[in-house]
Amino acid sequence: MHEFFRFLHAIQKNTFTFVSREMDLLRQHIKPGEVYRRSDLEYYSTAIDRHLATLTKDGTLIKLNQGLYYAPKQSKFGVVPPDDRQVVERFLKDEDFLLVSPNTFNSLGLGLTQLYNTTWVYNHKRKGEFQLNGKTFEFKLKSSFPKIITREYLLVDLLNNIEDLAEDQSQTLDKLPNNIDSFNADALMKATQLYGNGKTKRKLKSIVRYVFQHA
Known part of the structure; x- marks a missing residue:
């Protein structure tokens, strides 16, 4: 039984590490001031919807609409709006x-x-x-x-x-x-x-x- 729980813990740890690496990879491809389609970013993630939800929640991305996301760029006056x-x-x-x-x-x-x-x-x-x-x-x-x-x-x-x-x-x-x-x-x-x-x-x-x- 103890062996089973150790095995399960190892799987969970490896899964968490993999997900974290994917998120890090995704963040590396997001540049402030850029607009992205969902399809632009799914190349770097096997769980794109979950990752987009996380990135939107922490402010890395702003969800526009029509499947578009904006990586906010800061200025001394606040967030620079995306270019039309x-x-x-x-x-x-x-x-x-x-x-x-x-x-x-x-x-x-x-x-x-x-x-x-x-x-x-x-x-x-x-x-x-x-x-x-x-x-x-x-x-x-x-x-x-x-x-x-x-x-x-x-x-x-x-x-x-x-x-x-x-x-x-x-x-x-x-x-x-x-x-x-x-x-x-x-x-x-x-x-x-x-x-x-x-x-x-x-x-x-x-x-x-x-x-x-x-x-």
């Missing part, structure tokens, strides 16, 4: 996307003032609205989009989406001819051809022709 782009990248498992806030349309000088609590994600893989890190992201499938946002692209994107915005369309379009010269003409035409839908192309061609004729 990094959160979306891990969710999509893809780096090819563009984040667009419809609030940035207000910077074009066309009288737009509405504020929106969502960010659009132009991408090639997913469609729909998702809550990520307490924020609303609307994923939109697009065949093409630029790497960076310019004022010219922003104008094209505004016109592409103007019917879905809580703005007075006619008022916005009426102001555009008087402000069209604030945009780079070549860059605007290029952005229109690459990213504009049919209506946007027709609107901008009409406006540019009108401005040239009345210059």
Whole structure:
């Protein structure tokens, strides 16, 4: 009987040692400021759900949602929130996307003032609205989009989406001819051809022709 208990104790000790080593290995692969999918971390653990629960409880990880976890990074002001782009990248498992806030349309000088609590994600893989890190992201499938946002692209994107915005369309379009010269003409035409839908192309061609004729 004593031999049995010694044997059982040895097994428990070895199991505890193995689990501790796994946890240490998992911690080594968690870097502050990084966002992880559950699937990113399960390579280092045979009991990933138990380990994630432990790491979340002790503050090593913060559970976001959609299977995402954030390793908090500290600053002198407290915890640095996860970067939106990094959160979306891990969710999509893809780096090819563009984040667009419809609030940035207000910077074009066309009288737009509405504020929106969502960010659009132009991408090639997913469609729909998702809550990520307490924020609303609307994923939109697009065949093409630029790497960076310019004022010219922003104008094209505004016109592409103007019917879905809580703005007075006619008022916005009426102001555009008087402000069209604030945009780079070549860059605007290029952005229109690459990213504009049919209506946007027709609107901008009409406006540019009108401005040239009345210059």
